[in-house]
Amino acid sequence: MANFLTRHFNFLSSKEASAELEAVFGSFAEKTAFKTLALYIATSYIANALSGCEVQVIREGKRVEDLLYYRLNVSPNPNQSGAQFTNELVTKLCLETEALVIPHKSNNLYLATSFATDPKPMKDNVYQSISVENEQIAKKYKASDAYHFQLESRSVRSYINSLYDDYSKLISAAIQGFMQGHGRKYKLKLDNTKVGDEEFAKAYEEVVKKQLKEFLEKENAVYPQYAGYDLEEMKHEADSGSDDIIAMRKEVFDLAAQAYKIPISMMYGNTNNTAEVLNQFLTFAVDPIAKMMSDEYTRKSFTFDEWTAGSRVIVDTKTINHVDIFNVAEKVDKLISSGVFSIDEVLKSLGYQPLNTEFSQAHYITKNYELAEDAMNRLAEGGEQ
Secondary structure (H helix, E strand, O other), X not given: OHHHHHHHXXXXXXXXOOHHHHHHHOOHHHHOOHHHHHHHHHHHHHHHHHHOOEEEEEEOOXXXXXXXXXXXXXXXXXXXXXXXXXXXXXXXXXXXXXXXXXXXXXXXXXXXXXXXXXOOOOOOOEEEEEEEOOEEEOOOEEHHHOEEEEOOOOOHHHHHHHHHHHHHHHHHHHHHHHXXXXXXXXXXXXXXXXXXXXXXXXXXXXXXXXXXXXXXXXXXXXXXXXXXXXXXXXXXXXXXXXXXXXXXXXXXXXXXXXXXXXXXXXXXXXXXXXXXXXXXXXXXXXXXXXHHHHHHHHHHHOOHHHHHOOOEEEEEOOOOOOOOOOOOHHHHHHHHHOXXXXXXXXXXXXXXXXXXXXXXXXXXXXXXXXXXXXXXXXXXXXXXX
16 A cells, blocks of 8 residues: 555646546546445345345244235335335445334335434434435324334444545546556657747647547547658556556455455355355344344334234344255254254245145154154153153
């Protein structure tokens, strides 16, 4: 970094703008999309993972598929599917660290595009000036009547922005330096007797300069060679800038990975040690957000008495990892024969539809797949140990 700073110090301190480069690359935001790309990769990993999760609704200890389940998984509102809704919600959370979901119009769920919070420390906060897309919502919502999701107290994006601002001029300098160093440059040799001549200056502006511009810009062009004029292409100087651009891109990507607690290898599509990388991703990037969402859905959907009776909402992240049933067949056999999990429970954890039959919902034990209650009855009667 020190070499980079030293190399471009003079350029950064200069106030002159490169009009030609600006015309080619546009604004700085258009010239360097590193930050946008880094944020997109990081947030899309988390949002795509969570949007593929089932949001389980449990009432009095039993999983149900009621209206709340339908809203959270299938159709939160007429315009979005459950996956689209969750993806948008998590993306907003990752970028802004908070998101508001309101029940509106027949208890459809909508993600607020913007809102204002009226904090009331000893009472319910009030959310107002709510907009959904381009529609303004006149109703005010109490904290107990809406889902308000929050991550860190300060936006992760603000950390990246503040650090990236320090890099922005450096990256811009590296790109401009690279383009200037690799552009085709020419030297126009003139007769000394013409320097300072007013007629020559006028002719140069109106004719020669225009012809040179057309010659340099067009793919196929002819340059008329006048007496006293000699156009000579200059050789490139030593290569500069490309290594700096690559290094700065890596720094921005690494910064985004650290901010969102994503394994750095995922930012570059590295598939080595996939199982270990996925476990780190789930543990540090996905599960904390899933836990926060589960808690918010639960505390706003159920009372304390309902919660103590076993009612809750769970964003289930167990199905994020792709599972080949042939690779886990032996483990499935052990799970079913343990008596802890039913066939339907194992099927759902693998992403398959449950059979919803009496035998698939029963619990079996021992290697013979005997009904757990039969085994317990035999033991009570003094049978086989």
